[in-house]
Amino acid sequence: MQSFTKLGLGLLLLGVFALATRNALAQEKAKVGDKAPKFEATDDQGKIWKSVDHVGKKILVLYFYPADFTGGCTKQACGFRDEIENLNGLQVEVVGVSGDSAQTHKLFKSYHKLTFTLLADEKGDIAKLFGVKAKPGGTAKGVGVDESGNKIDVVRGVTIPRFTVVIDKSGTIAAIDQVSDAAGDSRRVANVIKKLASK
Numbered sequence: 001m002q003s004f005t006k007l008g009l010g011l012l013l014l015g016v017f018a019l020a021t022r023n024a025l026a027q028e029k030a031k032v033g034d035k036a037p038k039f040e041a042t043d044d045q046g047k048i049w050k051s052v053d054h055v056g057k058k059i060l061v062l063y064f065y066p067a068d069f070t071g072g073c074t075k076q077a078c079g080f081r082d083e084i085e086n087l088n089g090l091q092v093e094v095v096g097v098s099g100d101s102a103q104t105h106k107l108f109k110s111y112h113k114l115t116f117t118l119l120a121d122e123k124g125d126i127a128k129l130f131g132v133k134a135k136p137g138g139t140a141k142g143v144g145v146d147e148s149g150n151k152i153d154v155v156r157g158v159t160i161p162r163f164t165v166v167i168d169k170s171g172t173i174a175a176i177d178q179v180s181d182a183a184g185d186s187r188r189v190a191n192v193i194k195k196l197a198s199k
Helices: 002-028 071-089 102-111 125-129 185-198
Strands: 040-043 048-050 059-064 092-098 117-120 135-145 151-159 163-167 173-178
Touching: 040 102, 059 071, 059 185, 071 092, 071 185, 102 117, 102 135, 102 151, 163 185, 173 185
Parallel strands: 059 092, 092 117
Antiparallel strands: 040 048, 040 117, 059 163, 135 151, 163 173
16 A cells, blocks of 8 residues: 555656746747847857847847748848948848858858848757757758858758747847748748738
């Protein structure tokens, strides 16, 4: 009888622990209406970029994308590059995030003359904070371009699905959207921000 009581107590404690763990994990995933989680990462210049230095200063657009130097991701990046003056006029800071290394970001940014920061999320930790689940990375043969214009292989830590997050000036997450139209994402985001401003 005593062993059954111990077993029951053990199962009860195990259940409580599992529930607490599940709740803790659920709290790690930010959603619309939450305050943006704090994070830091290495940027395309090899420096540490801290969200606390940026959130609340302007509207922050974090766009997660799969990989540098690929078709859809290049269109998305160049779309933000071409839209940047309009977005700056709306008090917006754009930051791209992928599983590529800081060095690959530097090459990608230089080759396409991007005017905004790219962050290296090689383990997918930042994406996870926003509920975006990364998949294993890999090597893309000959898709990158180095400083001399030579084709190079690109090694990616993880592959992050295409999602865009908008954080308003109060530091609250205003939108987390999966993106199907990479080339049109910058225009879509500009419309989202204009709607926020009109509220």
